[in-house]
Amino acid sequence: MVEEPADNPYVRDPDTSFAPVEELSEGDAREQVRRLREAIEYHDYRYYVANDPIVADRTYDTLFERLEALEDAFDCHDENSPTRRVGGEPLDELETVEHVAPLLSLQSSGDADEIRAFDRRIRDRVADVRYSAEPKFDGFSVEVVYEDGGFDRAVTRGDGREGEDVSANVRTIGSVPLHLPDGAPDFLAVRGEVYMPRSGFQELNERRIERGDDPFANPRNAAAGTVRLLDPETVADRPLDVFFYDVIDTSATLDTQTEAFALLRELGFRVNDETTVVDDVDVVIDYRDRLADARDELEYEIDGIVAKVVDFDAREELGSTARHPRWAFAYKFPARTGETTVERIVVQVGRTGKLTPVALLDPVDVQGVTISRATLHNAAQIRDLGVQNGATVRLERAGDVIPEVVEVVEGGDGDFAMPETCPVCDGHVVQEGEHHYCTNASCPAQLRRSLQHFCSRDAMDVEGVGAEAADQLVEEGLVESLADLYDLDRDELAALDGWGERSADNLLAELEASKTVDLGTFVYALGIRHVGTERARALAAAFSLDDLIDASAEDLRSVEDVGPEVAESVAAYFDEAENVETVERLLEAGVSPERRERDDELDGLTVVFTGSVPGYTRSELTELLETHGASVTSSVSGATDYLVVGENPGTRKRERADEEGVETLDPEAFEARILSRL
Missing domain, CATH: 3.40.50.10190 (BRCT domain)
Known part of the structure; x- marks a missing residue:
C-alpha cells in the first residue's frame, strides 16, 4: 500500500485558487511543480490501483491543468511527469531493446492429466512444493524497468530475448507508476500484462463501428495493436490497463513469489486479487475450474490459470529449457464455442450512408476463430430473430467465414429500434424498404467515398483525388465537407506525406478548372443516392438548381425515369440542411453549374x-x-x-x-x- 504524501497541500481538500502563473518566481514555481506531481501521482494510484479516489474529477483536472501550465511557463518538463500520460510527439519507429532477463513462454495444456504430470515432475525433485495460482491474462506482455525509483523503459516481449521499446505508450497507462515510493529498490524490472477492459473494448468498438472503421476482433488484439502504435496521444485516448505479476530482476532480496507480490503491492503496482497460494495440484485444478465458471463476470479476459512454484530457490534448482521455465505451467480453459451474449446492438454507417445494425458480442471461439461482432443486416432480421441487448445467442460462421446470429437462446432486456438520426452526424435517416440511410453527404462515415465520387472523371473531373488522397484529406482534417475542397491551403497540402509543392499546385489548378461545370454533371457529382449520370441530366433539363433544391417528391416524379424511390431520395437529400449548405458554399467558392442549351446540330440522330x-x-x-x-x-x-x-x-x-x-x-x-x- 502506497503511503499518502505528508504535508502536501494538494492531496486532501486541495485549495485550487492558484495565484497567476506570471506572479511566481522560478523557485516557487518549481516547488509547486514538485508538490503537484507528487500529489497527482498519489491520486492516480488511488484512482487506478486502489480504486478509492479521494478528490473529485474536477478537482483532479484543475490540479493537472495547473501542472501543465507551470511546466510550459517555466520549461520544466520531465518524461516521468504525470502530464506525459496524455501522450507525446508521434514516434518515427519502435526501437529494439534487449530484455533484462529472458521472458520465456510457458508450458501449457487444457488437459488435467498434463498438469498432474507437471506436478509429479516437480515433486520428484523438490520437497514441500507450494504453488502460486494466478489468472492467465489474455493481453499483451511487457517488461517495465525502474532505475533510482523512476520509470525508465517499457519493452514488449518480442522474441523473449529482445522486444520493442514502447515506453512512450505504456507511460500513458494510468495504473503504471511513474515514480516509486521512498525506499524502493534502486533497480527493479517487472513483468505485466497490458489489457483492455471488456467495457472499454466494447465502447471502443462501438465508436469504430459507428464511424465506419473495422472493429477489433477481441480485447487482446486491441491492446496489442494499441501498445505498438506510433502515436502516444492515440494510445492515451484508449482504455488500457495493466496487471503486474512477476519481478524479473531487482536489487532487493526476494525469496518467494509471495514476497514478490507483497513488494509489488507496497510499491503501488496493480496486482490481481484472484492470486492465491496452494499446496496441492488438485486445488490448482479446482482453482482453474472456479475461474472458468467466473470468467464471463470478470472485467478482463483470461484464458486459463498459471501455477508457479512459490519458492525461488526451488525455481533455481528446477531451471529452464531454452523455451520455458520448468517451474511454471499454464492450465488453459477449453475454447468457448457457439453461444455468447450480445453486449449491445450498435449501428454502423457505411460509405454509401447505409445504416447496418451490428451485435457486439462477448468474444467467443467459433471453429477456431474469435468472434466479437456479428452483422444483423437490418431491422427485419433483428425483429424476426428477436435479438435484444443482453440476449444469449447461438452463432454460426456462414460459409465458414462470416459470423451470423442464427438463434436467440435466451432473451435480453429490451427491443431495438433503428435510430431516426444518423449516429455519426445526426443527419436525417430515411427508410427504403427494410434498409435505412443517412441523407447527409458530408457525414464523416461517408465523406471519403463522397469525395472520391465528387472528384471522379464523370463528375467534377478533378484529377489527383483518388482513394489514398481522399483518405489523407479527411484524416488530416482538411476536408470535412465537399465544399472544403475549394478552401484548401497550398502550404497545408504540400506538407502532407507524399505530396509537395508541385502536387499541391496541380490539385489547386484542377479545382479551379472544375468550377465551370454543366448542371447535370454537378447534380451527379453531389452523389445523391440512385442518381446516375442519365438521371442527373434529366433532372438538370427539367429544373434549375434552385428549383431542384425546392422540388417536392411529387414534382420530381414528373421527370421521365424518376420513380417514387428516386424522387424520395432526391427530395430527402435536399431536405438535409447540411447538404443545402454544402451546395451554397460550393457556389460561394465560385463553382458555377450551367444549364447548357441544346442545339439541333445532331437532331434526330x-x-x-x-x-x-x-x-x-x-x-x-x-x-x-x-x-x-x-x-x-x-x-x-x-x-x-x-x-x-x-x-x-x-x-x-x-x-x-x-x-x-x-x-x-x-x-x-x-x-x-x-x-x-x-
Missing part, C-alpha cells in the same frame, strides 16, 4: 456505343452528343443510326447491328463523321 472511345468517358460522350440534339441509347434497334465500336467491344450489340442493318463506326470514323461537326 440515335447513337449506341460498345467498347471505349480513347480520350473520352462514356458519360462525356453522352453529354456531348445529347447537348447537340442526338439521342444516346443503350441498345441497338431498327431506329439506331450508328453503332460506335470502340476498344474491347462486346459482341451482342455488333450482332444486333448486323441483324438490323445498322452502320458501325470505329473511333476514327466516329471522329470524322460526327464529332467533327460539333
Whole structure:
C-alpha cells in the first residue's frame, strides 16, 4: 500500500485558487511543480490501483491543468511527469531493446492429466512444493524497468530475448507508476500484462463501428495493436490497463513469489486479487475450474490459470529449457464455442450512408476463430430473430467465414429500434424498404467515398483525388465537407506525406478548372443516392438548381425515369440542411453549374456505343452528343443510326447491328463523321 504524501497541500481538500502563473518566481514555481506531481501521482494510484479516489474529477483536472501550465511557463518538463500520460510527439519507429532477463513462454495444456504430470515432475525433485495460482491474462506482455525509483523503459516481449521499446505508450497507462515510493529498490524490472477492459473494448468498438472503421476482433488484439502504435496521444485516448505479476530482476532480496507480490503491492503496482497460494495440484485444478465458471463476470479476459512454484530457490534448482521455465505451467480453459451474449446492438454507417445494425458480442471461439461482432443486416432480421441487448445467442460462421446470429437462446432486456438520426452526424435517416440511410453527404462515415465520387472523371473531373488522397484529406482534417475542397491551403497540402509543392499546385489548378461545370454533371457529382449520370441530366433539363433544391417528391416524379424511390431520395437529400449548405458554399467558392442549351446540330440522330472511345468517358460522350440534339441509347434497334465500336467491344450489340442493318463506326470514323461537326 502506497503511503499518502505528508504535508502536501494538494492531496486532501486541495485549495485550487492558484495565484497567476506570471506572479511566481522560478523557485516557487518549481516547488509547486514538485508538490503537484507528487500529489497527482498519489491520486492516480488511488484512482487506478486502489480504486478509492479521494478528490473529485474536477478537482483532479484543475490540479493537472495547473501542472501543465507551470511546466510550459517555466520549461520544466520531465518524461516521468504525470502530464506525459496524455501522450507525446508521434514516434518515427519502435526501437529494439534487449530484455533484462529472458521472458520465456510457458508450458501449457487444457488437459488435467498434463498438469498432474507437471506436478509429479516437480515433486520428484523438490520437497514441500507450494504453488502460486494466478489468472492467465489474455493481453499483451511487457517488461517495465525502474532505475533510482523512476520509470525508465517499457519493452514488449518480442522474441523473449529482445522486444520493442514502447515506453512512450505504456507511460500513458494510468495504473503504471511513474515514480516509486521512498525506499524502493534502486533497480527493479517487472513483468505485466497490458489489457483492455471488456467495457472499454466494447465502447471502443462501438465508436469504430459507428464511424465506419473495422472493429477489433477481441480485447487482446486491441491492446496489442494499441501498445505498438506510433502515436502516444492515440494510445492515451484508449482504455488500457495493466496487471503486474512477476519481478524479473531487482536489487532487493526476494525469496518467494509471495514476497514478490507483497513488494509489488507496497510499491503501488496493480496486482490481481484472484492470486492465491496452494499446496496441492488438485486445488490448482479446482482453482482453474472456479475461474472458468467466473470468467464471463470478470472485467478482463483470461484464458486459463498459471501455477508457479512459490519458492525461488526451488525455481533455481528446477531451471529452464531454452523455451520455458520448468517451474511454471499454464492450465488453459477449453475454447468457448457457439453461444455468447450480445453486449449491445450498435449501428454502423457505411460509405454509401447505409445504416447496418451490428451485435457486439462477448468474444467467443467459433471453429477456431474469435468472434466479437456479428452483422444483423437490418431491422427485419433483428425483429424476426428477436435479438435484444443482453440476449444469449447461438452463432454460426456462414460459409465458414462470416459470423451470423442464427438463434436467440435466451432473451435480453429490451427491443431495438433503428435510430431516426444518423449516429455519426445526426443527419436525417430515411427508410427504403427494410434498409435505412443517412441523407447527409458530408457525414464523416461517408465523406471519403463522397469525395472520391465528387472528384471522379464523370463528375467534377478533378484529377489527383483518388482513394489514398481522399483518405489523407479527411484524416488530416482538411476536408470535412465537399465544399472544403475549394478552401484548401497550398502550404497545408504540400506538407502532407507524399505530396509537395508541385502536387499541391496541380490539385489547386484542377479545382479551379472544375468550377465551370454543366448542371447535370454537378447534380451527379453531389452523389445523391440512385442518381446516375442519365438521371442527373434529366433532372438538370427539367429544373434549375434552385428549383431542384425546392422540388417536392411529387414534382420530381414528373421527370421521365424518376420513380417514387428516386424522387424520395432526391427530395430527402435536399431536405438535409447540411447538404443545402454544402451546395451554397460550393457556389460561394465560385463553382458555377450551367444549364447548357441544346442545339439541333445532331437532331434526330440515335447513337449506341460498345467498347471505349480513347480520350473520352462514356458519360462525356453522352453529354456531348445529347447537348447537340442526338439521342444516346443503350441498345441497338431498327431506329439506331450508328453503332460506335470502340476498344474491347462486346459482341451482342455488333450482332444486333448486323441483324438490323445498322452502320458501325470505329473511333476514327466516329471522329470524322460526327464529332467533327460539333
